Amino acid sequence: xxxxxxxxxxxxxxxxxxxxxxxxxxxxxxxxxxxxxxxxxxxxxxxxxxxxxxxxxxxxxxxxxxxxxxxxxxxxxxxxxxxxxxxxxxxxxxxxxxxxxxxxxxxxxxxxxxxxxxxxxxxxxxxxxxxxxxxxxxxxxxxxxxxxxxxxxxxxxxxxxxxxxxxxxxxxxxxxxxxxxxxxxxxxxxxxxxxxxxxxxxxxxxxxxxxxxxxxxxxxxxxxxxxxxxxxxxxxxxxxxxxxxxxxxxxxxxxxxxxxxxxxxxxxxxxxxxxxxxxxxxxxxxxxxxxxxxxxxxxxxxxxxxxxxxxxxxxxxxxxxxxxxxxxxxxxxxxxxxxxxxxxxxxxxxxxxxxxxxxxxxxxxxxxxxxxxxxxxxxxxxxxxxxxxxxxxxxxxxxxxxxxxxxxxxxxxxxxxxxxxxxxxxxxxxxxxxxxxxxxxx
Numbered sequence: 001x002x003x004x005x006x007x008x009x010x011x012x013x014x015x016x017x018x019x020x021x022x023x024x025x026x027x028x029x030x031x032x033x034x035x036x037x038x039x040x041x042x043x044x045x046x047x048x049x050x051x052x053x054x055x056x057x058x059x060x061x062x063x064x065x066x067x068x069x070x071x072x073x074x075x076x077x078x079x080x081x082x083x084x085x086x087x088x089x090x091x092x093x094x095x096x097x098x099x100x101x102x103x104x105x106x107x108x109x110x111x112x113x114x115x116x117x118x119x120x121x122x123x124x125x126x127x128x129x130x131x132x133x134x135x136x137x138x139x140x141x142x143x144x145x146x147x148x149x150x151x152x153x154x155x156x157x158x159x160x161x162x163x164x165x166x167x168x169x170x171x172x173x174x175x176x177x178x179x180x181x182x183x184x185x186x187x188x189x190x191x192x193x194x195x196x197x198x199x200x201x202x203x204x205x206x207x208x209x210x211x212x213x214x215x216x217x218x219x220x221x222x223x224x225x226x227x228x229x230x231x232x233x234x235x236x237x238x239x240x241x242x243x244x245x246x247x248x249x250x251x252x253x254x255x256x257x258x259x260x261x262x263x264x265x266x267x268x269x270x271x272x273x274x275x276x277x278x279x280x281x282x283x284x285x286x287x288x289x290x291x292x293x294x295x296x297x298x299x300x301x302x303x304x305x306x307x308x309x310x311x312x313x314x315x316x317x318x319x320x321x322x323x324x325x326x327x328x329x330x331x332x333x334x335x336x337x338x339x340x341x342x343x344x345x346x347x348x349x350x351x352x353x354x355x356x357x358x359x360x361x362x363x364x365x366x367x368x369x370x371x372x373x374x375x376x377x378x379x380x381x382x383x384x385x386x387x388x389x390x391x392x393x394x395x396x397x398x399x400x401x402x403x404x405x406x407x408x409x410x411x412x413x414x415x416x417x418x419x420x421x422x423x424x425x426x427x428x429x430x431x432x433x434x435x436x437x438x439x440x441x442x
Contacts, residue, residue: 004053008044014238015058016041017162021136023065024143025199030161030189032069040065137162137242138249139200144188145213146197153188158217160185163224163239172229172424201253211254215263215319218243218250222267226274227425234278234427240271258313262320265306269326272299284431288335300330318354321346340370357388365398373402393422397432400439409439 016037023033040061054060144158152174159165171181191197202210225239247264254260276290307327310320325346332338347363360383368376380399389395400415416436423429 016164021140036065036068039068157188232426259317262310262323265303265323268299268303272296284427321350344370373405377402393419409442412439
């Protein structure tokens with residue numbers, strides 16, 4: 001059983017996005033919602049060790065944040081202008097009471113959770129068809145992904161509000177300075193407030209124009225959970241589960257959208273490998289060394305038919321192709337059985353559909369496996385010369401690996417040092433440091 005500070009920390013990591021989405025829906029104000037959420041958690045840190053944890057912690061936090069929002073509004077002496085917000089906040093009390101019994105069991109007795117711990121690591125339950133329109137987090141994504149906002153602002157704002165990433169973490173993910181990212185977020189919130197962008201899932205006539213941005217954000221949320229940009233843990237299981245849940249909701253809204261189907265297949269196939277990606281000591285385990293017996297067969301079995309459906313869409317989209325690549329890995333019983341020529345060919349297709357330096361990096365790695373490290377290194381060196389990924393640690397890490405395989409240990413050591421200087425995730429740093437020690441010894 002975790003001690004109370006650790007439980008509060010876990011609660012913040014797993015539930016803050018959900019609570020914040022509810023507060024934003026009620027208040028219509030991102031900044032006020034974030035402020036009162038932080039105040040509510042500060043109150044929990046202060047009060048729960050003294051008074052004991054409440055039976056329903058999420059309801060307690062939402063109620064406390066609601067009361068602090070009312071206090072702030074009153075202090076602004078603008079009750080007559082904010083009457084609607086006060087009434088909306090008051091309506092949250094009924095929602096909190098309806099969930100209180102279950103939350104008490106879930107928080108105090110994890111074994112009685114709606115999903116057993118083992119299942120939560122591998123699969124996310126389907127939701128009822130009526131859920132999408134009433135889901136605060138899906139509404140929040142569509143608000144953040146309004147076409148009036150720039151793409152970078154859409155993604156950054158969603159990662160900040162829904163996923164609870166810090167401004168520093170998001171800036172590292174975007175490879176931009178922290179002040180630049182902070183200004184983007186400020187401008188995005190101001191635009192939502194000033195333009196009166198509604199907090200809702202749009203109607204059918206507007207849904208498709210926003211689905212591409214929403215899908216991209218959901219995938220970035222998953223990527224942050226699958227390979228955290230910073231911190232002591234390689235994975236953030238809560239973000240992986242949340243992105244899969246949101247993808248299912250999006251699929252219910254657009255059941256015939258091939259790219260949404262492809263995205264769900266893609267995240268399921270990647271998530272199926274997650275239990276084998278981390279060793280007993282929290283160390284990174286590369287795909288070629290993973291115990292494939294630990295992969296989730298239920299997720300793979302669900303995803304493979306979805307890949308086929310997505311590939312029949314016209315035109316074939318980037319998520320369908322990425323899912324097809326992941327499916328090649330999933331079908332290989334052993335790493336040695338992987339059809340690398342097919343993967344390299346699929347990356348070439350992907351580069352034509354959605355060209356990017358990261359796609360070229362992955363294609364070079366696949367070519368190296370299919371045709372030899374010399375061929376992959378030629379492609380990586382071209383990427384380095386282009387200057388397209390100046391602070392992306394995986395580029396020098398990939399070069400270092402190919403140089404190591406070629407026996408060019410001095411050059412490999414230099415590339416590993418470059419990658420280590422750029423990486424901000426501790427398990428990845430330890431892995432690269434271990435490889436550096438190997439080539440230095442050689």
